[in-house]
Amino acid sequence: MTADMVRQIEPLVPALRRYARALLRDRSAADDLVQDCLERAIGRWHQRREGGDARAWLFTILHNLAMTRLRRASERPSHLALDDTAEASLSVAASQEDRMRYRDLLAALQQLPDEQRTVLLLVTVEELSYADAAKVLDIPMGTVMSRLSRARERLLRLMSAEPPAAGSARPYLRSVK
Numbered sequence: 001m002t003a004d005m006v007r008q009i010e011p012l013v014p015a016l017r018r019y020a021r022a023l024l025r026d027r028s029a030a031d032d033l034v035q036d037c038l039e040r041a042i043g044r045w046h047q048r049r050e051g052g053d054a055r056a057w058l059f060t061i062l063h064n065l066a067m068t069r070l071r072r073a074s075e076r077p078s079h080l081a082l083d084d085t086a087e088a089s090l091s092v093a094a095s096q097e098d099r100m101r102y103r104d105l106l107a108a109l110q111q112l113p114d115e116q117r118t119v120l121l122l123v124t125v126e127e128l129s130y131a132d133a134a135k136v137l138d139i140p141m142g143t144v145m146s147r148l149s150r151a152r153e154r155l156l157r158l159m160s161a162e163p164p165a166a167g168s169a170r171p172y173l174r175s176v177k
Contacts, residue, residue, distance in 0.1 A: 009041065033066055055132070
């Protein structure tokens with residue numbers, strides 16, 4: 001490893017971990033994903049564009065690895081070995097107002113389509129430019145902008161929605177012709 005490579009990669013590790021955790025929703029799996037990403041980046045450092053943005057390149061690698069893992073995981077059931085699980089991960093933290101808002105935000109993020117959630121996370125949390133997010137996701141910049149707009153609108157609707165009152169059911173409406 002060269003000093004230049006370390007200088008470019010090392011400051012990005014916390015952001016890569018944060019993005020991986022948001023995508024996979026599992027701390028251990030996210031750390032494994034970041035390690036795989038870094039191994040691939042170091043092994044293929046010579047293949048990146050000289051003078052190119054290492055940040056966008058690393059996020060592209062991480063995103064592609066995450067999507068592959070998520071696709072594979074959906075094809076098989078998940079397994080949780082209780083003996084290998086930390087006791088803290090089996091407990092629930094006290095429900096205070098900030099924690100509840102945070103939980104509601106995470107739940108609202110889960111309801112977003114994957115395409116909207118990934119764009120929202122890259123642009124707002126990881127602070128990638130629209131152009132860099134477009135490179136990471138391999139989509140046009142206009143698509144990034146429209147997905148981001150839709151994600152923000154939907155997230156706002158989900159976060160401001162009043163929970164339905166107990167016992168109030170929505171009427172079933174049917175059109176008759």
